Amino acid sequence: MAHAAALSADGAAAPKKGGRKKLVLLALPLLLGGAGAGLWFSGLLPFGKAAEHGEEHAAAPAGHGAPALPQQAARPPVFLDLPEVLTNLNVTGRRATFIRLKAKLELASEADAAAVQAAMPRLLDLFQTYLREMRPEELRGSQGTYRLREELRNRASLAASAAKIQDVLFIEMIVQ
Template structure:
């Protein structure tokens, strides 16, 4: 093979290598951009979330305003804590957040069951479990789970503490 043919052959293989690189890099680049947009929340339709403006105009705005969160006050709960060998108690004053007025009515109807579940759970807690913000967070999560059981078809979204006293 002559030198001229060798240079032409190297140039042709160089061009095919560039084409292969572009064909491989382009889909990876597009996938990376798409993933970034999806995880960044810029593609709401892809994640199943619908904007109220896109869903149906005025009727969606009306539905959004009727689904404002409602806060239902809980009666004060005082319970003994599980502290062998000493006396310890907890006093909790809280509000329960639900998704709408219909859920609030369901929750109010189930209030005796809810108070019973909360009190029973509080009596099993040791004082050490309530220390710090992590203890308060665990308490909140457990009370939300019990509130969802007590007020079932209603959906409890949060339990907000007004006062927690542990002695």
């Protein structure tokens, strides 16, 4: 009987041990995830949104209880309309494909607008020659539009090197 009691004790102990292991294996990742999330949202981790927010406030000079405004809000950007660009794209075959593009340049200041206006013929030439070499399939999707925006921004910065061009904003882009 003692032998039967030992077997039942061993049999009862084994499932209990396995249950504890399962509980630990399930609870440990949840506990670590909860601790990580708490650290993330409290800003104690050296990366993340709360840390970036803290860096902005740490960089601002301390005043007499008045909240400091971000540096970007002090000077609004300047937008310069570009003339409409209409050109054919590089296609194989007989049927021509055209692109019509209306865009604005986002500049850092009014002085940059004057520099871009002075360089407008060169800027439009660089835009036209680049667009004529593009194929319609290169313009498809958001990734194609993003690449076009980056390339036009680089070319605008090259044409008007005295100006700080922050972005190219598409008002209308039609490929047909």
